[in-house]
Amino acid sequence: xxxxxxxxxxxxxxVSEDNAPKTPPPNKGISKIDFAMRxxxxxxxxxxxxxxxxxxxxxxxxEQFVRLKSRDFPTFTxxxxxxxxxxxxxxxxxxxxxxxxxxSNAKVTRIVLIILDMIILTLLTSxxxxxxxxxxxxxxxxxxxxxxxxxxxxxxxxxxxxxxxxGSFIGVLVLMMLIILSTIALSKS
Numbered sequence: 001x002x003x004x005x006x007x008x009x010x011x012x013x014x015v016s017e018d019n020a021p022k023t024p025p026p027n028k029g030i031s032k033i034d035f036a037m038r039x040x041x042x043x044x045x046x047x048x049x050x051x052x053x054x055x056x057x058x059x060x061x062x063e064q065f066v067r068l069k070s071r072d073f074p075t076f077t078x079x080x081x082x083x084x085x086x087x088x089x090x091x092x093x094x095x096x097x098x099x100x101x102x103x104s105n106a107k108v109t110r111i112v113l114i115i116l117d118m119i120i121l122t123l124l125t126s127x128x129x130x131x132x133x134x135x136x137x138x139x140x141x142x143x144x145x146x147x148x149x150x151x152x153x154x155x156x157x158x159x160x161x162x163x164x165x166x167g168s169f170i171g172v173l174v175l176m177m178l179i180i181l182s183t184i185a186l187s188k189s
């Protein structure tokens with residue numbers, strides 16, 4: 001009799017384990033949020049890159065046409081390159097993000113992604129900060145060094161560059177949140 005009862009208990013426990021509702025791993029939801037946030041960062045940095053790359057304005061000045069382009073400033077060139085690099089990185093990192101949706105407990109790739117996210121965050125922050133300093137100078141000028149504000153004459157140029165900065169700083173904020181999210185996912189696995 002005891003052998004039959006033990007066999008029944010084993011059969012019942014096997015059946016109940018099979019019928020138990022399967023919950024997704026805890027990192028699967030985090031991985032989906034990670035993917036969505038990477039798309040948001042990609043869109044903001046892509047928009048920033050396009051806005052800065054196509055920015056130019058021509059003014060009629062003393063019988064001459066003066067054309068101002070973002071490529072005329074080395075800081076804006078650096079800003080453009082950092083945004084383009086970040087955009088390319090985000091496209092590549094989307095592949096790892098998709099991988100993490102299917103393999104939620106992958107640790108090594110999460111660590112690699114955190115390190116690369118930090119490098120890209122540093123690069124994007126430095127480019128955006130340098131460009132922000134130039135944009136501030138273009139808007140306000142500097143009386144002590146006798147630099148005049150150029151945004152009064154080149155309003156469209158300044159607006160586009162300021163919009164590009166906004167997109168870039170959105171990318172910075174999203175990358176910061178991605179790093180925090182990835183470390184949370186890494187601690188749960």
